[in-house]
Amino acid sequence: xxxxxxxxxxxxxxxxxxxxxxxxxxxxxxxxxxxxxxxxxxxxxxxxxxxxxxxxxxxxxxx
Numbered sequence: 001x002x003x004x005x006x007x008x009x010x011x012x013x014x015x016x017x018x019x020x021x022x023x024x025x026x027x028x029x030x031x032x033x034x035x036x037x038x039x040x041x042x043x044x045x046x047x048x049x050x051x052x053x054x055x056x057x058x059x060x061x062x063x
Contacts, residue, residue, distance in 0.1 A: 003037060008048060015051060020059035027052055 011030050018026045035041055056062035 007034065007037070008045065011048060012051070015055060018055070020061070023055060023059055024061065027056075 007030075014026070015023075031041055034044065053062065
């Protein structure tokens, strides 16, 4: 549980410093690590999932 919280805290802090170019690689790296550590993306907290979606829309990467 400690690793999970640490990873989530780091993601939440760093996501705001990304731009449209670095954001996709950042999210991809995070989701690959999360999937490797915890076996699935199904247990991502809703706020992280929503943050990814909101930023993707903001950058025009998703509608």
